[in-house]
Amino acid sequence: MPKDSGIGASSKRREDVRFLTGTGQYTDDINIHGQTYVYFLRSDVAHGKINNIDTSAAAAMPGVVRIFTGADFEGIGSIPCGWQVTDRHGEPMQEPAHPVLAQGKVRHVGDPIAAVVAESLEQARDAAEAIDLDIEELPAVVDMKAALSDGATKVHDDLSSNLCYDWGFVEENKGAVDEAIKNAAHVTTLELVNNRLVANPMEPRVAVGDYNRANDESTLFTTSQNPHVIRLLMGAFVLGIPEHKLRVVAPDVGGGFGTKIFHYAEEAFCTFAARQINRPVKWTASRSEAFMSDAHGRDHVTKIELALDADNNFTAVRTETYANMGAYLSTFAPSVPTWLHGTLMAGNYKTPLIYVNVKAVFTNTVPVDAYRGAGRPEATYQLERVIDKAARELGVDPIALRRQNFITEFPYATPVAVEYDTGNYPATMDKLEEIADLSGFDARRKASEAKGKLRGLGVNCYIEACGIAPSNLVGQLGARAGLYDAATVRVNATGTISVMVGAHSHGQGHETAFPQVVAEMLGIDENMIDIVHGDSSKIPFGMGTYGSRSIAVCGSAMVRATEKIINKAKKIASHLLEASEADIELKDGQFSVAGTDKSVAWGDVTLAAYVPHNYPLEDIEPGLEETAFYDPSNFTYPSGAYACEVEVDPETGKVTIERFAAADDFGNVINPMIVTGQVHGGIGQGIGQALLENCAYDENGQLLSASYMDYAMPRASDVPFYTVDHSCQTPCTHNPLGVKGCGEAGAIGSPPSVVNAVVDALQSGGHNVTHIDMPVSPSRVWAAMNNA
Amino acid sequence: MTNISMTVNGKTVSGEVEGRTLLVDFLRNDLRLTGTHVGCDTSQCGACTVHVDGVAVKSCTMLAAEADGADVATIEGQAGADGSLNTIQAAFQEHHGLQCGFCTPGMVMAAADLLKNNPKPTEAEIRHHLEGNICRCTGYHNIVKSIMAASGQDVSQLAAE
Ligand code: FES
Ligand code: FES
Numbered sequence: 001m002p003k004d005s006g007i008g009a010s011s012k013r014r015e016d017v018r019f020l021t022g023t024g025q026y027t028d029d030i031n032i033h034g035q036t037y038v039y040f041l042r043s044d045v046a047h048g049k050i051n052n053i054d055t056s057a058a059a060a061m062p063g064v065v066r067i068f069t070g071a072d073f074e075g076i077g078s079i080p081c082g083w084q085v086t087d088r089h090g091e092p093m094q095e096p097a098h099p100v101l102a103q104g105k106v107r108h109v110g111d112p113i114a115a116v117v118a119e120s121l122e123q124a125r126d127a128a129e130a131i132d133l134d135i136e137e138l139p140a141v142v143d144m145k146a147a148l149s150d151g152a153t154k155v156h157d158d159l160s161s162n163l164c165y166d167w168g169f170v171e172e173n174k175g176a177v178d179e180a181i182k183n184a185a186h187v188t189t190l191e192l193v194n195n196r197l198v199a200n201p202m203e204p205r206v207a208v209g210d211y212n213r214a215n216d217e218s219t220l221f222t223t224s225q226n227p228h229v230i231r232l233l234m235g236a237f238v239l240g241i242p243e244h245k246l247r248v249v250a251p252d253v254g255g256g257f258g259t260k261i262f263h264y265a266e267e268a269f270c271t272f273a274a275r276q277i278n279r280p281v282k283w284t285a286s287r288s289e290a291f292m293s294d295a296h297g298r299d300h301v302t303k304i305e306l307a308l309d310a311d312n313n314f315t316a317v318r319t320e321t322y323a324n325m326g327a328y329l330s331t332f333a334p335s336v337p338t339w340l341h342g343t344l345m346a347g348n349y350k351t352p353l354i355y356v357n358v359k360a361v362f363t364n365t366v367p368v369d370a371y372r373g374a375g376r377p378e379a380t381y382q383l384e385r386v387i388d389k390a391a392r393e394l395g396v397d398p399i400a401l402r403r404q405n406f407i408t409e410f411p412y413a414t415p416v417a418v419e420y421d422t423g424n425y426p427a428t429m430d431k432l433e434e435i436a437d438l439s440g441f442d443a444r445r446k447a448s449e450a451k452g453k454l455r456g457l458g459v460n461c462y463i464e465a466c467g468i469a470p471s472n473l474v475g476q477l478g479a480r481a482g483l484y485d486a487a488t489v490r491v492n493a494t495g496t497i498s499v500m501v502g503a504h505s506h507g508q509g510h511e512t513a514f515p516q517v518v519a520e521m522l523g524i525d526e527n528m529i530d531i532v533h534g535d536s537s538k539i540p541f542g543m544g545t546y547g548s549r550s551i552a553v554c555g556s557a558m559v560r561a562t563e564k565i566i567n568k569a570k571k572i573a574s575h576l577l578e579a580s581e582a583d584i585e586l587k588d589g590q591f592s593v594a595g596t597d598k599s600v601a602w603g604d605v606t607l608a609a610y611v612p613h614n615y616p617l618e619d620i621e622p623g624l625e626e627t628a629f630y631d632p633s634n635f636t637y638p639s640g641a642y643a644c645e646v647e648v649d650p651e652t653g654k655v656t657i658e659r660f661a662a663a664d665d666f667g668n669v670i671n672p673m674i675v676t677g678q679v680h681g682g683i684g685q686g687i688g689q690a691l692l693e694n695c696a697y698d699e700n701g702q703l704l705s706a707s708y709m710d711y712a713m714p715r716a717s718d719v720p721f722y723t724v725d726h727s728c729q730t731p732c733t734h735n736p737l738g739v740k741g742c743g744e745a746g747a748i749g750s751p752p753s754v755v756n757a758v759v760d761a762l763q764s765g766g767h768n769v770t771h772i773d774m775p776v777s778p779s780r781v782w783a784a785m786n787n788a
Numbered sequence: 789m790t791n792i793s794m795t796v797n798g799k800t801v802s803g804e805v806e807g808r809t810l811l812v813d814f815l816r817n818d819l820r821l822t823g824t825h826v827g828c829d830t831s832q833c834g835a836c837t838v839h840v841d842g843v844a845v846k847s848c849t850m851l852a853a854e855a856d857g858a859d860v861a862t863i864e865g866q867a868g869a870d871g872s873l874n875t876i877q878a879a880f881q882e883h884h885g886l887q888c889g890f891c892t893p894g895m896v897m898a899a900a901d902l903l904k905n906n907p908k909p910t911e912a913e914i915r916h917h918l919e920g921n922i923c924r925c926t927g928y929h930n931i932v933k934s935i936m937a938a939s940g941q942d943v944s945q946l947a948a949e
Contacts, residue, residue: 012881012882013884015889016880016889017873018889020866020892020896021823021877022823022862022864028822028826029816029822201888202825202922202923203888203890252888253888254889254890255887255888287828287833509887673884677884678887680926680930681925681927685927707828707830708832713922715919715922715928716915716916716932717916721929
């Protein structure tokens with residue numbers, strides 16, 4: 001029987017009511033009395049020297065309040081990078097300055113040059129057109145390998161080259177890996193591109209800066225996944241505003257997918273400018289602006305080699321990847337191709353020797369950072385593609401080859417520094433075979449062939465590291481912050497509860513799922529509990545929502561705080577019941593004395609805490625409010641197996657997704673409805689990457705895909721209904737809820753199965769095609785069929 | 789500047805707008821009806837969908853002045869006077885047809901338009917009708933399911949939960 005409340009119940013989302021009635025409050029819905037509007041004049045060249053900016057005519061235009069340029073930001077900090085990677089030789093990465101407004105040079109199309117603040121947006125835009133800009137265009141570097149060639153134009157004159165770092169992992173294993181590949185019975189090699197994507201949450205970024213001169217306090221309303229992180233980065237590193245004078249609020253946020261983690265120049269600008277002009281300053285990105293200023297994702301070029309012995313056991317993996325950083329280092333950019341990618345190269349398999357080399361490269365393009373999955377989709381894609389290719393070369397069944405190499409004993413220490421605590425890969429594969437009806441595939445292929453279509457089946461596994469992460473470990477790896485989270489459980493006199501959490505909800509349904517946990521622990525109605533999030537002035541602290549960490553890390557903090565509440569409440573109950581504390585039991589919202597019928601209700605205890613007339617004041621304080629910080633001892637390791645069936649039209653090369661099935665192991669699940677929805681959304685984005693999406697630059701660094709006219713977002717008719725299952729559950733062993741996180745799985749697990757399926761379809765039609773790069777567009781498929 | 793007046797969600801409203809003011813900006817900025825969203829600048833995303841004289845319109849493609857005298861319906865007018873969700877809204881909640889909620893007003897308004905003309909649409913018809921509405925969160929599964937459910941079709945076979 002499915003539960004109807006508490007942990008494991010598909011409680012309907014309470015946040016839906018405001019979103020369905022148009023009463024949500026997104027950042028652009030906020031208007032502050034007296035606010036001004038800013039329009040950013042952005043570079044239309046990829047690389048250029050600013051000879052002169054003449055704002056005099058623009059400043060005289062109607063409604064203009066003030067025009068800012070890079071000169072106004074001299075002495076103001078650079079937009080910081082939150083992660084320092086150490087290269088193969090023990091040297092720190094090259095780290096360029098990232099000014100709020102361009103200083104002397106522009107380095108990508110969209111780089112902000114000047115900001116016009118005016119009484120209305122139209123006036124700001126009109127005045128920006130009147131700025132007289134003298135920019136000398138310079139040659140741009142776009143291709144990563146060309147950017148590393150001798151004599152290449154440098155993106156940053158003060159760096160020695162365009163190489164951010166050359167990372168080797170695990171460097172000590174390199175010799176052994178080379179040796180194993182040399183001696184292997186079989187080596188499969190694959191070169192591939194993990195296409196550059198734009199996250200495209202439907203809500204464009206918005207920032208509203210406000211300043212109160214009376215108390216010297218700044219407030220920033222922003223579309224962020226992690227308001228405290230923005231407060232930390234912007235306050236401490238850019239503007240020098242102490243925490244107690246800086247409030248950052250992220251209200252309802254219309255999707256993030258990683259791109260709203262980072263601290264952006266526009267946030268710092270609005271906060272800074274509001275202080276300067278002593279009026280609120282509002283910025284709302286247009287979608288075109290979002291394309292050229294939101295951090296992009298992926299953009300890896302990789303060569304992977306998989307070595308096998310004569311019995312088809314994996315013996316070694318060696319990879320070489322070029323990872324695009326863009327023109328500046330976005331907040332988490334250096335960590336994505338390294339610690340979030342290299343550490344996942346074991347996948348679900350017991351490959352004993354692995355070596356990963358990553359060259360991170362500066363180019364004259366928009367900065368690249370985490371996008372849903374962040375490093376893990378890149379790892380999964382190359383590994384699961386090369387395994388499929390190996391199976392074909394060896395003439396073995398790709399599922400059998402995977403099964404043969406599965407890790408089956410846990411905990412399992414991989415050769416790439418992480419230790420998987422739990423998992424059951426054969427079980428998720430069994431489940432996949434069942435829900436995807438793989439035994440019926442041959443009949444479905446015949447039916448497709450009868451219609452003149454080619455049909456292919458692609459399968460893959462994935463593993464991810466979520467719940468980022470143990471602070472001491474990530475500190476050693478270069479993180480410049482801790483990665484714990486925090487929660488305060490405030491019990492009111494009547495027994496209702498507000499839980500202040502550091503995680504931010506922007507589609508994940510925390511406002512519904514988090515109360516389910518507290519309700520379960522206390523045995524009270526979910527509707528007595530509300531979640532407060534997104535406001536640094538209301539919440540003790542928080543590192544925010546990314547890396548599928550909310551329930552695993554912040555949820556654990558909430559559990560710890562609730563445990564403290566229960567301990568204190570039991571003390572109060574023991575006083576009221578005149579019994580020993582050790583005998584007090586809490587069940588269904590009643591405190592009772594074990595073995596007796598004596599009890600007091602939850603509400604009696606909470607009232608006593610605030611009206612302490614009959615209360616052990618000598619032992620405990622009045623009130624009932626507890627805070628906990630939780631720092632995880634390990635990552636969590638969700639895993640799963642996915643299957644995709646495609647039809648290919650041999651006349652046009654068009655690929656249609658006919659069936660898609662996902663069997664995931666997320667450990668324990670709090671709200672199955674929400675978890676299923678998260679997987680659906682991830683699969684939608686994964687199919688988008690595999691079939692449709694591509695962020696394209698021309699050789700001069702012009703962004704070719706700068707709107708929905710040229711960037712193909714998945715639409716309803718591009719995807720089928722998905723079959724999703726998460727009944728295989730191996731609970732995480734090191735967090736109190738046994739949860740692993742589900743937010744990114746779909747996006748990580750789906751691209752390889754799509755491409756594997758397309759290759760399978762083409763091979764079934766007699767085309768000797770072994771690989772097609774994403775997006776697998778009709779023109780690429782058609783070309784592959786007709787050249788092979 | 790021109791004076792315009794129209795009926796929005798059954799109430800007569802008026803305002804003074806510039807010739808270039810879009811209907812969506814009039815709704816959001818002048819009337820403070822912020823449930824209608826702006827997700828793009830190329831009329832592709834559908835977040836701004838409202839009904840004008842009973843027909844679904846992308847309010848970013850229409851000038852406010854063009855709606856002078858029209859009968860406009862937005863997401864704010866869809867629930868009952870007591871706040872109860874209408875059939876489509878209730879189906880979206882029941883079947884988890886929304887996550888971040890940003891595309892949702894447009895989806896609900898587009899769905900209402902579809903069901904008015906085609907009370908029992910097939911899955912394919914729904915997907916086709918949503919061609920101009922982008923959702924980045926849901927992968928569309930539960931949106932299509934919600935619309936099928938709102939039209940009275942049995943969706944219990946379409947994945948559990
Ligand atoms: S805002 Fe109107 S279609 Fe995107
Ligand atoms: S629910 Fe977020 S865009 Fe559709």
